[in-house]
Structures are given as C-alpha cells and as structure tokens.
Amino acid sequence: MVVLGSITCTAPVNIATIKYWGKRDENLILPLNSSLSGTLHQDDLKTTTSIVANDEFTEDALWLNGVKEDISAVRYQNVLKAIRDRATKLQDKPHHVHIVSVNNFPTAAGLASSASGYCCLVYTLAQLYGVEGDVSSIARLGSGSACRSMFGGFVKWEMGTKEDGSDSIAVQVQPESHWPEMNIIVLVVNDKKKETSSTAGMQQSAQTSPMMKERCATTVPQRMKDIEEAIKSRDFEVFGDITMKDSNDFHEVCATTTPPIYYLNDTSRYIINLVEKYNTVSGNIKCAYTFDAGPNACIYLPEQNVTEFLALVLKHFPTGDQTNYYRGPNKYLQQSQSYQE
Ligand code: DP6
Numbered sequence: 001m002v003v004l005g006s007i008t009c010t011a012p013v014n015i016a017t018i019k020y021w022g023k024r025d026e027n028l029i030l031p032l033n034s035s036l037s038g039t040l041h042q043d044d045l046k047t048t049t050s051i052v053a054n055d056e057f058t059e060d061a062l063w064l065n066g067v068k069e070d071i072s073a074v075r076y077q078n079v080l081k082a083i084r085d086r087a088t089k090l091q092d093k094p095h096h097v098h099i100v101s102v103n104n105f106p107t108a109a110g111l112a113s114s115a116s117g118y119c120c121l122v123y124t125l126a127q128l129y130g131v132e133g134d135v136s137s138i139a140r141l142g143s144g145s146a147c148r149s150m151f152g153g154f155v156k157w158e159m160g161t162k163e164d165g166s167d168s169i170a171v172q173v174q175p176e177s178h179w180p181e182m183n184i185i186v187l188v189v190n191d192k193k194k195e196t197s198s199t200a201g202m203q204q205s206a207q208t209s210p211m212m213k214e215r216c217a218t219t220v221p222q223r224m225k226d227i228e229e230a231i232k233s234r235d236f237e238v239f240g241d242i243t244m245k246d247s248n249d250f251h252e253v254c255a256t257t258t259p260p261i262y263y264l265n266d267t268s269r270y271i272i273n274l275v276e277k278y279n280t281v282s283g284n285i286k287c288a289y290t291f292d293a294g295p296n297a298c299i300y301l302p303e304q305n306v307t308e309f310l311a312l313v314l315k316h317f318p319t320g321d322q323t324n325y326y327r328g329p330n331k332y333l334q335q336s337q338s339y340q341e
Contacts, residue, residue, distance in 0.1 A: 004095050007128050008050040011120035012040040013105075013113070014148045015184055015298045017243040017290060018223050019250040020157060022206035022216065027074070028165040029144045032206060033220040036156045036173065036227055037148045038184060038300065045186065047116040049101040049124045057096035064101050064117070071099075078141040079122055086138075089130035097128070114198070118142030119149035136170035145198075152176045154231050156224065179234050183306050187297040187313065189267045198293040201254065201261050208258040215253060220246075236302055240288030243300055244275075247290040268295040274316060275299070278309070 014037040022032035040046075060080065062069045069076070084091075101121065103113050122139040125131070131138075136147035140157075147170040148155040160168030196204075206212055223242050230238035254261040264272075268291060275289045287301035287309050301309055 002055050004053040004055060004090060004093055005128050006050070006052040007124055008048065009120055009124040009127060010042055010046045010048045011116045011123055011149050012042050012152075013045045013116040014039045014145065014155065015186075015290065015300075016145065016148070016292065017239070017300070018220060018227060018246050019292070020144050021202045021250055021253060022212060023144070023202065025163075025165065026203070027078075028168075029140050029142075030165050030168050031144055031157065031159045032212070033216045034156060034159040034224050035145075035148070035220075036154065036224060037145070038154055038182065039149055039152045039176070040184060041152075041176075045105045045116070047101055047103050047113070047120040049099060049120040051097050051099045051124050051128050053090055053093075053095045053097050053128060055093065055095050057098055060096045060098075062099040062101065065103060075118075075142050079118070079125070079138060082138045082141055083122065083125045083129050083131055083135075086131045086133075087129035088132065090128070097125075099124075114143035115145040115149050118146035122146070123150065134169055137165060137168060139170075140165070140168060153178060156228070173228055174231050179231065181303040183301050183303055185299040185301065185306070185310070185313075187271060187299065189265065189271070189295040189297060196261050196263075196293070201257070201263075201293055204259075204261065205253050205257040209253045209256045211249070211253045211256050215249065219249065236288075237285050240279075240285035240300065243288040243290050251291065263293050263295060264291055265295045268297060270316070271297045274312065278312060 016035055016037040018034070018036040020031050020033065020035035024030050024032050060071050062071045062076065071077075071080075099121065101117060103117065105113070119139045119142075122135055122142060126135045126138070136150040136157075139150055140147040144157070148157050150170050151172040153176040154173040155170050156173050157170050158168065160166070162168070223246055227239060227242045229235075230242065251264055254263060272289055275287055278287065279285050286305045287299050290298050290300065292298070299309065
C-alpha cells in the first residue's frame with residue numbers, strides 16, 4: 001500500500017451581509033446576484049478536512065462528521081472532476097482518495113456549514129493535486145457561498161456574466177487587518193437541521209417571489225457598491241444599516257415565496273427587537289443583526305461594543321446551554337453561557 005499524498009486543512013465559515021439567494025444556473029451554481037460576506041477567523045467556526053490518496057483504495061470516499069456520504073452526488077463529482085482536470089500532481093498515478101471532514105459547530109443549522117465544508121474540501125484537494133490559480137470557482141460548484149470562504153476579511157462573490165461561470169468568482173474586498181475591531185457574535189438559537197435547505201428555498205423564491213426581480217436588478221447592485229464603500233471607510237453606521245436591511249429583505253423574499261418559507265422564529269425576532277431598541281436608545285447603530293437560512297442570529301459589531309452588548313444578551317437570556325462565538329481582532333473568545341428558546 002502506498003500513500004501517494006496526505007494533507008489536512010481548515011476553512012472558516014463566512015457570514016453574508018448581502019445575501020446570495022437564487023441561481024441562474026443550478027448545475028454550475030451561478031447566482032442571480034452578487035453577494036458579500038465577512039470571513040470568521042480560522043480558530044473558531046470551521047471545518048477541518050483530511051485527505052489521503054492511495055493506490056490501493058478501491059473507490060473515492062468521504063466521511064462528514066463520522067458519517068459516510070454518498071460521494072456520487074453531483075456536487076461532489078463536479079468538484080472532484082474540476083480539481084482533477086487542473087491537477088499538476090498525481091495525474092500519472094492511479095489512485096483514489098479518502099476524505100474525512102469535521103465541523104466544530106452544528107451542521108446544516110443555518111450556520112454556513114456548506115460554505116466552510118466545500119471551501120475546505122476544495123482547498124485541501126487543490127493542495128493535494130497541486131492546482132494553481134483561483135479555486136473559488138471550484139468551491140462554488142460545491143456550494144455557492146463556499147467560494148467566499150476562500151479569503152479572509154471581507155469578500156464579495158461577483159455574480160459574473162459568462163455562461164461558463166469562469167468570471168463568477170470570489171474577490172477579497174478588504175483583508176482582515178483593514179477593520180480589526182470588527183467582531184461577529186453568533187447567537188445559537190437552535191442547532192437543529194433546518195426544514196427547507198438553502199438550495200431548495202432559493203429555487204422556490206426565484207420562481208415565485210415577486211420581490212426577486214427588483215432585488216436582483218437594482219437593490220443588491222446598489223447595496224454592493226454602498227457596503228464596499230462603507231467597509232473601505234470603516235463606516236459602521238452605513239455598514240450596519242445595509243446589513244440589517246438586506247437580512248430583512250432576504251427574509252421578506254422568503255415570506256413572499258409560494259409556499260412561504262419562514263426561517264426565523266420568536267427568539268430570532270426577539271433578538272431583532274433587542275438590537276433595534278439598543279441602537280435606538282444609543283442614538284446610533286452599535287451592532288447589526290443578520291440571519292441566514294435559519295433562526296440563529298449573527299451580530300456584527302465593533303470591539304468597543306462587545307461587552308455592553310453581551311451584557312444585554314445575558315440579561316435577556318440568562319440561562320441556557322448553547323454557545324456564543326465571537327470574533328476578536330486577533331483572537332476568538334468563546335463562552336458557553338447563553339440562552340435557549
Ligand atoms: C442564506 O450556498 O448554502 O446563506 O449554493 O445551493 O449550496 P447552494 O446554497 P448556499 O446558500 C447560502 C444562502 C445564504 C446567504 C449567503 O450565504 O449569501
């Protein structure tokens with residue numbers, strides 16, 4: 001038995017401030033709109049993937065959090081093929097790969113597990129096979145939002161215009177060092193698997209929500225420009241305002257889908273009110289919520305507001321056994337106090 005190569009990498013989750021929702025090509029995973037996110041630090045919410053290439057393995061295989069996945073699924077196959085097509089190593093050595101991937105947070109609970117998962121898979125495969133150049137477009141074939149986890153800091157996914165998707169790639173807007181005070185707190189409201197997957201939900205919305213047309217044609221393009229500018233000038237007031245508006249619009253799109261999709265629950269709405277009141281009483285935007293396809297809240301806020309905001313959260317949710325994660329400039333703090341529904 002010859003181990004031809006083995007490698008382990010990690011990739012963090014990203015939290016979208018301008019949401020990707022809807023595809024113009026389901027197979028190539030080409031979006032209907034550009035999107036933008038902040039990438040968490042490597043040390044916190046992340047996927048770790050190990051891959052071994054061996055000439056005696058009889059098949060490619062993948063285990064996710066200890067459970068064997070069906071690697072014949074189209075997204076895995078598209079990713080493997082795209083990597084092997086661009087390989088500079090291992091091409092002349094018959095082999096199969098065994099892949100082991102673990103998340104250090106709940107999978108499929110709206111915590112962007114597919115983003116870090118496919119990003120990590122593609123990045124690790126790319127190292128193993130010696131793939132050079134941009135691989136965000138390969139991560140995109142696994143899960144759209146995964147392409148944005150390829151970079152740290154603030155990252156946009158350019159929707160692109162080409163039919164083959166070659167210009168639908170992730171681009172770093174600003175590195176993490178540009179705005180080191182920025183923190184993200186994830187308030188875990190519910191870590192159960194969501195009822196409607198992002199993939200199915202966005203397909204239904206694209207087909208039926210009357211809000212989609214304007215969102216893709218005018219609202220998002222304008223917001224992309226404005227938020228990039230706000231990030232550049234570190235203007236939290238504008239950044240927070242756009243982030244909350246886009247989250248609200250995204251959930252409105254879901255609610256106007258037929259049949260309607262509701263990802264938020266009462267606790268999520270309670271957190272929205274808490275943030276809104278906190279900002280109103282403060283007279284400026286001190287923190288900004290955003291919710292993906294699930295009830296968990298992600299709160300963007302500058303370092304100087306973290307202690308005050310967490311004190312507020314603990315006052316309103318004094319008991320519970322969930323975990324809050326938050327992102328510091330050079331470190332992550334984790335604390336295991338929080339709240340439950
Ligand atoms: C609400 O990237 O999970 O988190 O491309 O079908 O795999 P697929 O969808 P996915 O959708 C993420 C949607 C979102 C918004 C975002 O991250 O931009």
